[in-house]
Amino acid sequence: MVYVALIFILAVSIVFLISFFECRKLKVTHYEVGSEGKLPTPVKFAFIADMHCCFENGEAIINQLTDEKPDAIILAGDMIVCSAKREQEIYVMSDFINRLSEIADVYYGMGNHEREMETDTGLTALWENYVSRLNDKVRLLRNETEPLNIKGNHIRICGLDIPVKYYKKFQKDKPDIGELQSLVGISDKSAYTILIAHNPDFYHTYSAWQPDIILSGHNHGGLLRLPVLGGVISPKPRLFPKYDYGMYHDNKTKMIVTSGVGSHSVMVRVNNIPELVIINIKS
Numbered sequence: 498m499v500y501v502a503l504i505f506i507l508a509v510s511i512v513f514l515i516s517f518f519e520c521r522k523l524k525v526t527h528y529e530v531g532s533e534g535k536l537p538t539p540v541k542f543a544f545i546a547d548m549h550c551c552f553e554n555g556e557a558i559i560n561q562l563t564d565e566k567p568d569a570i571i572l573a574g575d576m577i578v579c580s581a582k583r584e585q586e587i588y589v590m591s592d593f594i595n596r597l598s599e600i601a602d603v604y605y606g607m608g609n610h611e612r613e614m615e616t617d618t619g620l621t622a623l624w625e626n627y628v629s630r631l632n633d634k635v636r637l638l639r640n641e642t643e644p645l646n647i648k649g650n651h652i653r654i655c656g657l658d659i660p661v662k663y664y665k666k667f668q669k670d671k672p673d674i675g676e677l678q679s680l681v682g683i684s685d686k687s688a689y690t691i692l693i694a695h696n697p698d699f700y701h702t703y704s705a706w707q708p709d710i711i712l713s714g715h716n717h718g719g720l721l722r723l724p725v726l727g728g729v730i731s732p733k734p735r736l737f738p739k740y741d742y743g744m745y746h747d748n749k750t751k752m753i754v755t756s757g758v759g760s761h762s763v764m765v766r767v768n769n770i771p772e773l774v775i776i777n778i779k780s
Contacts, residue, residue: 523554523758524770525561528744529777530710530751535689536650536780541565543601544755544774546573546608546695546714550586551759554771555593558758562600565775568647570601571654573714574608574695577627578761584623591630598634605637606656606693608715609664616661638693640680650689655681655708657694664696666733671698674705684708689778697740697754698733704747710776711752718742718756722768728756 543562562570576594577587597603607615614624628637636643638656645652657680659672684690690708697713704711719728719741728741745752758771 543567547757549759549761607658608695704750
């Protein structure tokens with residue numbers, strides 16, 4: 498029995514040691530997607546999610562984006578942690594996002610941590626202070642659509658902000674297309690449309706809204722990634738979540754799910770290096 502306990506302790510120690518070093522690395526993943534004839538010229542977006550006030554890779558992200566020169570930067574939520582104890586780090590995050598906006602305009606969609614902070618009466622002042630620190634080049638999209646004209650391209654970026662109940666542990670309910678339309682309206686199919694939707698679990702509902710591409714995070718790549726099986730567990734929690742990482746296709750709608758940049762609570766990443774995503778949309 499003692500040997501079993503020692504082996505278990507050793508295994509856990511190895512996992513945390515691997516995770517410690519992985520969390521301080523950064524990988525850059527490039528995707529190339531078509532525009533279905535909607536864009537006359539190519540466009541490049543950078544995409545970040547789930548940083549959770551983890552700044553180990555902050556300078557590496559800034560340097561990489563400076564080299565990449567994206568036309569815009571999209572944040573798909575959970576850049577912060579919903580906790581009064583993290584107040585100072587939350588303010589540092591606002592400063593970091595403002596630095597991103599010096600590289601390109603930033604379009605910021607809500608995650609569950611932003612949503613929970615906004616709706617928690619005890620954290621309302623912290624949320625308002627955080628938002629007030631973001632500069633004019635950072636556009637926080639809460640069930641809003643921002644029209645863009647980039648290099649003659651007409652693009653719409655929509656930030657979906659679903660109710661907190663859809664993030665609850667063991668929650669089985671999911672939004673339908675009617676609720677989605679009540680939140681963000683009817684999709685304009687004539688423009689190239691990007692939907693920022695933090696939680697990828699509702700992919701088929703998002704797809705029914707008919708955006709061209711969906712950008713999600715939330716599942717942290719499944720924390721531990723196994724060969725063939727993929728991510729092990731989602732925040733739900735759910736073993737081997739269906740939409741844990743990568744690009745998915747549903748008719749003409751694509752969804753890219755990033756493994757995110759940071760972690761919170763369970764600070765574990767194995768075979769799951771923090772990720773910055775670059776998306777090249779072809780003309």
